[in-house]
Amino acid sequence: MSDIPKSFQLSAEMHAYILDHSTAPDETQRGLIEATNALGGVSIMQIAPEQGALMTMLTRLIGAKRAIEVGTFTGYSALCIARGLPEDGELVCCDISDEWTKIGIPFWEKAGVRDRIDLRIGPALDTLQTIEAADVFDLAFIDADKPSYGNYVDELARLVRPGGLILVDNTLWFGRVIDPDADDADTQVIRDFNTKVAHDDRFDCVLLPISDGLTFLRVR
Numbered sequence: 001m002s003d004i005p006k007s008f009q010l011s012a013e014m015h016a017y018i019l020d021h022s023t024a025p026d027e028t029q030r031g032l033i034e035a036t037n038a039l040g041g042v043s044i045m046q047i048a049p050e051q052g053a054l055m056t057m058l059t060r061l062i063g064a065k066r067a068i069e070v071g072t073f074t075g076y077s078a079l080c081i082a083r084g085l086p087e088d089g090e091l092v093c094c095d096i097s098d099e100w101t102k103i104g105i106p107f108w109e110k111a112g113v114r115d116r117i118d119l120r121i122g123p124a125l126d127t128l129q130t131i132e133a134a135d136v137f138d139l140a141f142i143d144a145d146k147p148s149y150g151n152y153v154d155e156l157a158r159l160v161r162p163g164g165l166i167l168v169d170n171t172l173w174f175g176r177v178i179d180p181d182a183d184d185a186d187t188q189v190i191r192d193f194n195t196k197v198a199h200d201d202r203f204d205c206v207l208l209p210i211s212d213g214l215t216f217l218r219v220r
């Protein structure tokens with residue numbers, strides 16, 4: 001599977017046990033994981049398989065029909081969300097890279113979900129700001145440039161309906177959030193973001209220690 005452990009807080013043995021006792025990626029998903037791993041070190045930006053399984057389940061549990069993703073990379077998270085949508089569901093994918101997202105497209109096609117995905121190449125904030133109607137999405141996933149997390153959440157708070165869910169990735173930042181020696185800009189941004197959303201009246205907030213930290217924001 002992935003060569004680089006994202007669940008840094010688990011032993012390799014415990015991580016393997018969890019993977020062995022959760023719904024496994026199917027052939028199409030494994031194909032995309034392998035195609036992404038072939039890119040080398042950058043493949044760390046792909047979400048972990050157990051997180052993908054959780055996101056498919058969450059999409060189904062909340063009965064999401066319309067979803068939006070900020071940061072698609074090679075399309076694994078999009079594949080997992082799209083599979084959880086009904087046939088007439090829609091997932092808007094925002095990413096700046098044509099080069100990376102096009103790796104995922106054949107796998108979306110193979111999974112039969114390509115027609116549910118509206119891929120928009122360009123800065124995500126611009127894309128979000130072009131969507132005028134409020135409360136149009138049931139589910140959102142943020143996994144993009146960390147300094148913009150606060151801006152993405154502000155836009156999505158308008159676009160996700162009350163009772164809908166915003167998921168935010170990498171909020172433990174490989175444990176650096178609690179490392180007193182970590183003073184780089186991204187770590188500080190994530191710390192500030194975590195503190196802000198935990199006390200934000202717009203959301204119920206749960207930071208779950210799955211993979212590299214996944215924050216659940218339920219829109220009030």
Ligand code: CA
Binds near residue numbers: 045046047143169170
């Ligand atoms: Ca991520």
